[in-house]
Amino acid sequence: MSVGESGHGGGPAAPVFAPDPVGLAHLEAILSGAYPLAGFMTAAEAASVAGHGRLPDGTPWPVPVTLAVPAGLADAARLVLTDPEGAPLAELTVSERWWSGPGGPGTEGSSGEESAGPGTPDPHGALDRRGPADGHGGPGHRLAGEVRFIRPSMYGSLRHLRRVPADVRARREAGGAPDRPLLAVVTGRPLHHRALHQIRAAADRIGGGRRAEVLVIIDAPFDGEGMAPAILAAEPLLPARTRFAVATLPPADPALPEDRADLLAAHVARSYGATHVLIDRDPDARSAPAPAGPPIPVLHPGDWRYDTGEELWLPAERVDPAHARTEPGDAEVEESLALGRELPAWFTPARVAAELARLRPARTRRGLTVFFTGLSGSGKSTVARGVSEAVRRSGRTVTLLDGDVVRRMLSSGLTFSRADRDLNIRRIGFVAAEITRHGGVAICAPIAPYAVTRAEVRAMVEDAGDFFLVHVATPLEVCEARDRKGLYAKARAGEIPEFTGVSDPYEEPTDADLVLHTEGRSVAESVAEAVAALRTGGWLPTDRP
């Protein structure tokens, strides 16, 4: 998210602001007509919706639609809202500035006044830079008001499939059978045999003799295709004339009741002209209760099993448990793909499996960042060098981004202040993410003392491929006794200020994928331990030394 100034709309320049991904998803839905809302909600509206699933006037609506802004924009009267690349999408006329506190929305709403709520942004300004961590109900400033369309969005993946609801309705009226029921399927997951059977069964059931038409609304992120290619691969197996549209729904807010995301999907489906909606969920995550008061009927396909005798998917109660197979959950499917295993034909159609194997290559071919963190002298560079050689020997290309080398090349001129260390680590993370995106292996070995910055790098890399954090947990005394470069002695003598572990913090990771204890171990043993972990995880082939 970024902030700037714009002369857009005449008059005094309105500040320019790129909302976070949740704000952007809401904005696009408002502008496209997927939500029947004119803008972002006030504190009272958000509280009412969160509390009872209704706006203050009684209209059912499932989720707060709010705009989180940094403190610097908390008193803006107008705002030009842009996509992440800075292209203006809409202008917000602020009707209310409010603070969303820890207890939920609207704890200290204020209109036209300086907003001052409970709590202040954290000392490092993380809230100011990124907004609430989950983009939903975290504490922070909110702006409410109507949005005025400026120009259509060109941002985001799969633009050609991001048809606005009115367009989808018009095409159906012109070329379809508008009198027939329209079953919308809202999914971000590939449609396997089970879901495809259920869709056909539901379309028959609601069609009453004539099969209902089907619209698949693919929930894909803005900054990537998500599972869209695998979902589209199922087209020949769906009823004739099934249509597809891509939208980006905001991720489910964990603070709200579980059925709210399904209700939102039902509202969005209705905007596309759907008469019924079927929501496909991960078999491992089917705990959400049936939504109450949806705008159109939500079909619950129930529990289905594969009957190995009939070689068919059927409702569970019609399958003899002796030959019933359960669909694997998303995590199991991901793991099979990561290990390069073929997905079984009883579970998924070959064309979907092929697309999935392309989207999720086996870990031996997937981009990877191995990120070593630890005190100076802990052994990061030594182990990272050994691991690089092993990865190279396995036939993959490797870029080693060693702390010292990066400091000379990418980050020359930076100091060891917190701000400069963070910038150094973000630069390393950016380069590593790009290497990962292109299927390479990046091995990084900086101190990286701050947990929040490491988490940022993890998120950046995981957008592009895999991330493996190694904490080289050599105790300070051992590092200091090694004092390979004589730096600890200088630090103790006060000649190097802000020295990590001596006069500057090191935050131990709690999310390491591997913790290496190097004291009392040889270099070869530590390298072997790291290589074995990569082999066990599937990133290195097991059939090579």
Ligand SMILES: Nc1ncnc2c1ncn2[C@@H]1O[C@H](COP(=O)(O)OS(=O)(=O)O)[C@@H](OP(=O)(O)O)[C@H]1O
């Ligand atoms: N003040 C201070 N604190 C810590 N380290 C210092 C400092 N000044 C210089 N050095 C040398 O710089 C290397 C660490 O650089 P990094 O880029 O890995 O540090 S950071 O991740 O940005 O914190 C580190 O190298 P390694 O020993 O390889 O870790 C040190 O040699």
Ligand SMILES: Nc1ncnc2c1ncn2[C@@H]1O[C@H](COP(=O)(O)OP(=O)(O)O)[C@@H](O)[C@H]1O
């Ligand atoms: N098991 C081990 N793993 C890694 N390094 C070890 C080990 N045992 C002793 N060492 C020594 O510790 C020092 C670590 O230095 P280095 O790899 O430059 O650390 P860092 O990059 O974390 O500053 C090297 O001199 C290395 O030989």
